[in-house]
Amino acid sequence: IHEDRPELYARALRVRAAEYSAARQADAVLTHSSVEATLLRRDLSGVNVHQVPWDVPTRGRVPGFHRRHGIAFIGNFSHAPNIDAAIWLVETILPLVWETAPHISCVIAGAEMPDRITRLAAGPNVEVIGAVPDLADVLDRVRLTVAPLRYGAGVKGKVLDSLAAGVPCIMTPIAAEGLDLPEALSGLIADTGADIAARIIQLHKTRRLHAAAARYGKAYIQDHHTESCVDERLRSAVTPAARRRSAS
Numbered sequence: 001i002h003e004d005r006p007e008l009y010a011r012a013l014r015v016r017a018a019e020y021s022a023a024r025q026a027d028a029v030l031t032h033s034s035v036e037a038t039l040l041r042r043d044l045s046g047v048n049v050h051q052v053p054w055d056v057p058t059r060g061r062v063p064g065f066h067r068r069h070g071i072a073f074i075g076n077f078s079h080a081p082n083i084d085a086a087i088w089l090v091e092t093i094l095p096l097v098w099e100t101a102p103h104i105s106c107v108i109a110g111a112e113m114p115d116r117i118t119r120l121a122a123g124p125n126v127e128v129i130g131a132v133p134d135l136a137d138v139l140d141r142v143r144l145t146v147a148p149l150r151y152g153a154g155v156k157g158k159v160l161d162s163l164a165a166g167v168p169c170i171m172t173p174i175a176a177e178g179l180d181l182p183e184a185l186s187g188l189i190a191d192t193g194a195d196i197a198a199r200i201i202q203l204h205k206t207r208r209l210h211a212a213a214a215r216y217g218k219a220y221i222q223d224h225h226t227e228s229c230v231d232e233r234l235r236s237a238v239t240p241a242a243r244r245r246s247a248s
Contacts, residue, residue, distance in 0.1 A: 023047050028237040032155045033178025050237035054155065056225040058218050059165045063140050065207045070105035070125075071170075071200060072142040074135065074158045078112040081152035081174075088193070089148050090120045096197035098125070104204055106146075109138050139165040143204050147175035148196055155179060160225060163217035168210060170199045180224075184216040 020043065023029045028048045031037050037051040073089055075082035086108055097104055108120060111131035121128040132138055139145070145162040147169055155178050162169040168188055169175075176189050190196045203210050223229075 020044060028240075030234075030237060033153075034180050035178040036154070048237070048240070050233060052233040052237065053225045053229050054157065054160060055227045055230045056160045056164045056221050058221050059136070059139075062166045065143065065210055068141060068143040070107060070142050071144045071146050071204070072107040072109060072138050073146055073148075074138060074162075075110045075147075076112060077110050077114060077117055079152070081149050082110065083114065083117060084151070085147070085149045086117055086120065088150065089146060090123055090126055093146075093148060093193045093197050093200075094123075094126070096194055097200050101201050101204065104200065107138060107142060135161055136165070139167050142167065143210060144200060145169045146196065146200065147171040148193075149175040153177070160221065164221045164225070166214040166218050168203055168213035168217055170196055170203070172196070182216070182220055185213070185220060188213060188217075 023040065023044055024047060026047075028050055029040060029044075030050055030052045031040060032052060032054060034051055037049050040047065040049045073086050075085070077083055077086070090106065090108075094104075094106060102125070105125040105127065108117065108126065108128045109130065109132050113128065113130055118128050118130075120126055129138075139162060145158070145167055147156060147159050149156070149172050152174055156171075156175050159169050159171055159175055159179070163185075170188055170190060173189055173191060181189070188199070190199050203213060
């Protein structure tokens with residue numbers, strides 16, 4: 001899946017050339033994604049590349065399983081991959097879910113919604129609420145989030161926010177790209193619409209599986225996305241560069 005717009009491809013090549021030129025002149029290059037770190041090291045031999053995570057605070061007390069219901073898609077709709085993902089979710093994936101579990105509802109939240117997203121509320125069990133001032137208002141009401149991205153790059157912040165809140169996120173490999181999720185969370189990743197639907201149904205109805213996924217998700221955030229992790233990676237990137245400059 002791609003936008004099939006030659007002018008965007010040409011622009012992307014120009015932006016990449018400018019970014020690579022800047023990277024070659026820098027003492028250190030920082031990226032949040034392990035996939036992007038690998039690409040930079042491959043394409044820019046000798047450049048000092050460091051992967052630095054985001055600091056994502058985990059939530060403490062949250063509503064229990066039986067006080068939650070349904071799923072949510074959360075994203076900014078100025079980003080084209082989010083538009084594609086939300087439409088795929090409502091038009092293809094949710095009908096597969098409703099064949100078995102017609103009671104599962106879906107909330108779509110995010111800023112800058114075009115009409116084709118707001119119109120998705122015309123379907124059954126779909127609520128489109130637009131931008132929300134506090135993400136907890138959504139994450140505290142649903143059992144799962146879904147990130148069915150079919151294209152795009154970079155670390156997906158809403159996936160991290162969901163895991164940090166103790167809400168399992170069913171995601172495509174594109175949505176999981178660059179996160180290096182542990183084996184315990186591999187069951188949250190699905191590629192096809194049918195597989196995503198099956199995982200939604202399973203985790204929405206099974207308290208034991210939901211609890212385990214929520215626990216492993218928060219543990220992943222606490223192990224890899226804390227302020228101390230960020231500080232450690234930044235020191236690793238900045239200290240050698242500072243020493244080189246002082247020595248020169």
